[in-house]
Amino acid sequence: MxxxxxxxxxxxxxxxxxxxxxxxxxxxxxxxxxxxxxxxxxxxxxxxxxxxxxxxxxxxxxxxxxxxxxxxxxxxQPDYSVQRELVLIKINTENKSRAEILEISNIFRANVVDVTKGTIMLELTGNSSKISAFEELLKPYGIIEFVRTGMIACSRGKKS
Amino acid sequence: MGKISGSKMLLKCLREEGVEYIFGYPGGKVIPIYDSIYDEKKIKHILVRHEQCAAHAADGYARATGKTGVCMATSGPGGTNLITGIANAYMDSIPIVAITGQVSTIEIGTDSFQEADITGITSPITKHNYLVKNVKDLPATVKEAFYIASTGRPGPVLIDIPIDVQNALIDENIKAEINLPGYKPTIKGHLKQIKEAAVKIYNSSKPVIFAGGGVVSSGGNEELTEFARLSEIPVITSLLGKGSFPESDELSLMMAGMHGTKFANLALTEANLIIGIGVRFDDRVTGKLSEFAKHADIIHIDVDPAEIGKNVKVKIPIVGDAKNVLADLIKEYKTIRDEKGDASRQEWLKLVHKWKKDYPVSYFNNSHSLKPGYIIEKLHEIVKENAIICTEVGQNQMWAAQFFKCSKPRTFISSGGLGTMGFGFPSSIGAQFGCPDKMVFDIAGDGSIQMVSHEFATAVVNKLPIKIILLNNGNLGMVKQWQELFYKKRYSETIVRGCVDFVKLVEAYGGVGIRVKKKEEVEKAIKDAISIDNLVLIDFHIDPDENVFPMVAPGAPIKEMMVLGKEKK
Incomplete structure (x- = not known):
């Protein structure tokens, strides 16, 4: 566990x-x-x-x-804390897939942080499962680079 | 205000910590410190012949006196030579401060001459370590190092000082303050837990106390003795616990474990309550863990919370210093006893005493061969409790533990956790400096002593009248014993007979050598040695086939002991 x-x-x-x-x-x-x-x-x-x-x-x-x-x-405790990771994903857009990728990133509320002729870079924060789901959906388009931070977490409520 | 160099400041700080001796060896990157030592009036520097022995001597000094030992070496190989000694102190929780020189701060990381990342290397074997990059941090660092080394669960601390920091100037009167927000050792035990333990102990029909090095290092031996006698509970010790309870006492079951007494191992196996005090339930004691103390609940008292529950399941954990917890436990136990009368466990005591009578630690005492058990019993008879016994590692160590009955703490000095051959003699040097009025003996084997025989020079130069009881069997005996028992007598590289004349060797260094081949000569030789005010080595040619029994085979439960077989003619 x-x-x-x-x-x-x-x-x-x-x-x-x-x-x-x-x-x-x-x-x-x-x-x-x-x-x-x-x-x-x-x-x-x-x-x-x-x-x-x-x-x-x-x-x-x-x-x-x-x-x-x-x-x-x-x-x-997972239930009593907020966990976040940050990921930067660079995806291939050579095969005219940019629109589809943007659609997915809108659903996940990811940000576009860099665009070139053949690539797009997205930024997403969230918990581990959200980031993994995002990665799965983008895999078919051709991930060039996938850079993920370690998890940070903060307990909920007054306790520190 | 005057300014002084970092190296002068270092000595000033060491004086303030009450340091009497530095065991060390000079080198290129500690020359400024040694230059300051040249003028030093209060602290005495003891030149060893190998840095490893500086660390062992500091360790022996600490074990014999209870004070923090100090050793020093240069950068690179000086530091790496200290490592075995530091690891040894770490495993046995001994307070030492190791000071190393380092290449200058601008050279660090460039692989310059005699550079080694000694803080990186020693991280896993020190309680804490420091690289002092700025001279203004030096006074606080030294203060913290001594505080950390000697409090809570003691242990070694290393301070690495680059040569430019040794030379840098610093205000002489700078105030040093300890700032350790993350270090607060728990010394007092939780009273609720102690009360619960007292009730549990009172109600137990078959309890044993298992005492370790923590009782010795906390100075809790008197409390332990009082508690054991008050509650009439038999006391077993670990190797490092020797001296925490008088082994001549009726309640003493001596040492448990692989080469412990059979009655101690039986008591641990059959008890329904084990009160572990300052012990870590090491594998040499527990044997096969799943079979260990199957019928017993365990109360574990230790200053280090990480030890509790690490190897065995614990019913009542008590975090605290053994001395403090025992004092509280005595009070609580008395309250219960005064109300309800003595606990009834006569049957258990009868059984334990029967085991003690049935399975004594023994050897075949005959006339035609010289037995190590006989020599150590004779030694004990002559010196009683007025000596400090250091041991090497191996058969000699186990014979010493089995046959030398200790009654005072800090009189049995042995490498427990790391099992370092070559520890005994340098530790006896430290012990003799720490306790100049006591007789100090090193019980050695011919294998171990050859690892450190160069230190004969240190002893002779400093006029230390240490006596080496060399149990010379021409074997690397403990490994040979395992080969005999578990490897079909294939004695690979363990028979080392006849290559060294130990009498001549010690004489070459200016000490005195006595050779003993016959039983009748033993007593006279020991008495003669004691009367000589110099380093004396007695080369006892013992029976080369003698093994250490009883013994628990590796991986076996501790109740299954191999015992002394039939005598060979």
């Missing part, structure tokens, strides 16, 4: 390497990873999606807590 862990860390060099190394050393696989600063410039947030069973996720969380630069860890 996929678990979302949001890890607040000190914004110092080498911290991401320590977090990532911990996953490999303890034998856990990272499905996706996203890192960014927060409103406090001394703190970064690392959002990690990891596929594991319940007891392993507990062990991962405990081991993460042991890293000195880790300030706080939140396990986000």
């Amino acid at each position: 996929n678990h979302i862990i949001s890890v607040m860390v000190e914004n110092k060099s080498g911290v991401l390497a320590k977090v990532a190394a911990l996953f490999s050393r303890r034998g856990f696989n990272i499905e996706s990873l996203a890192v960014g600063t927060t409103d406090d410039d001394k703190v970064s947030r690392i959002t990690i999606v990891v596929n594991s069973d319940e007891s392993s996720i507990e062990q991962i969380t405990k081991q993460l807590h042991k890293l000195i630069n880790v300030i706080k860890i939140q396990k986000l």
Whole structure:
């Protein structure tokens, strides 16, 4: 099962390497990873999606807590949090398919961010399943490049 | 305000931490620090002969004294040579601070001469590490490093200092403050959990205590002893738990595990409650995990929450320092006992004592061969509890653990988790510096001692009267034992007889060598060695076929022990 862990860390060099190394050393696989600063410039947030069973996720969380630069860890429940990924997709439009592609992207509320004679680039945000569905629909037209960020997530309501 | 160099500041910070000794080895990228050491009055630098031994000596110093040990090496190979010592301290949760030199900040990442990414390399084997890129961060870094190393679950911390940072100037009176928002170890146990545990313990008919290194490192041995006697619960220890409870006590079942006592393993198997204190339920103790303690609920007390539930299922977890939790547990247990009277578990105690009588740790005590068990029993008889025993790794270590009955904490120093051959002698150097008034022994094998024999020089130069009890069987014995038992006696690369004259070797370094081939000479040799105020190596030519028993075969449940067979004539 996929678990979302949001890890607040000190914004110092080498911290991401320590977090990532911990996953490999303890034998856990990272499905996706996203890192960014927060409103406090001394703190970064690392959002990690990891596929594991319940007891392993507990062990991962405990081991993460042991890293000195880790300030706080939140396990986000899928139903009580908002998850988003961003994707940039470059598609071939040589075979006069641009209109159809635009129609699909309208349904998904994707943005056109670049157009050339033979290509179009779309930008879409959404949760994993929306992005995967979008990808499936566009595949037949010929995806040239598909660039997807790791998931970021935020808990719903007042809790932080 | 005056300005001083980073290297002078480093020594100032180390003085403020109360550092007495730095075990180290100079090199190109620590010359500024060594230049400052040249004028240093308070801290003594001990020159070892190999950086790995600097880390082991710092480790031995820490284990013997409870203070944080310090080692130092240059960049590149100096740092990489420290690694085994750092990993060893990490596995056994020993507080050391390792300081390494680094190429200058502008050269980092260019593969310059003697450059190694030592913070990257040591990340998985340190509790934390630092690369100090700006001299103004140095004082706070040192302060944090010592704080992290010695608090919570202790462990090694490495500080990597580029040479330009050592030379850079810094305001002498700069204030260093600890800023660790993510580090708050839980020391006090949760009272509700402790109360629940006390009730559970009181009501249990077949409880055992399983105590480990956490009891020793928290200084909780007196609390453990009080609690065990109060509740009349037998105490088993891990290898690192030796000394946390007097092994001469009626309630002591000594060490459990692969080469533990049969009565300890039986007690762990048959108990219906195991109170694990400062232990991590390592595979050498549990044997086949699915068969381990099948009838028992487990109460697990540990300062590191990640240890709880890692290997075994736990009924009542208590996160906290062993000493603190035990003190609270004693109070809670007393309250219950005062109300209800002593817990009734006489039958269990009778059974445990019967096992203890039926399955003693023994060897064939005959006249025609020299047995390691005999030597260590004699040693114990002579020095009692007034010595620090360091061990190497392998058969010598297990014989030491089985036959040397420890009664005080910090008197049995051994590489547990990493199982590092060559740990014993350098750790005895650290222990002797830390405890100058105590006798320090290194129980060694002929394999292990050859990994670190160059440190004889360090001992002799510093006039350390360490005694090496060399159990010389001409084998890499523990591996040979496995080959004998599990690999059809195919002794691949484990018979190393007759290539070294150890008496001459130690004499070459200025120490004293004594050779013993007969049982009758053992006592006199040990007494003679003690009377000599110098490094002494006693080369005991022991029975080369002697193996360590009892033994749990790898992957077997711990109740199934191979025991001493019939004596060969």
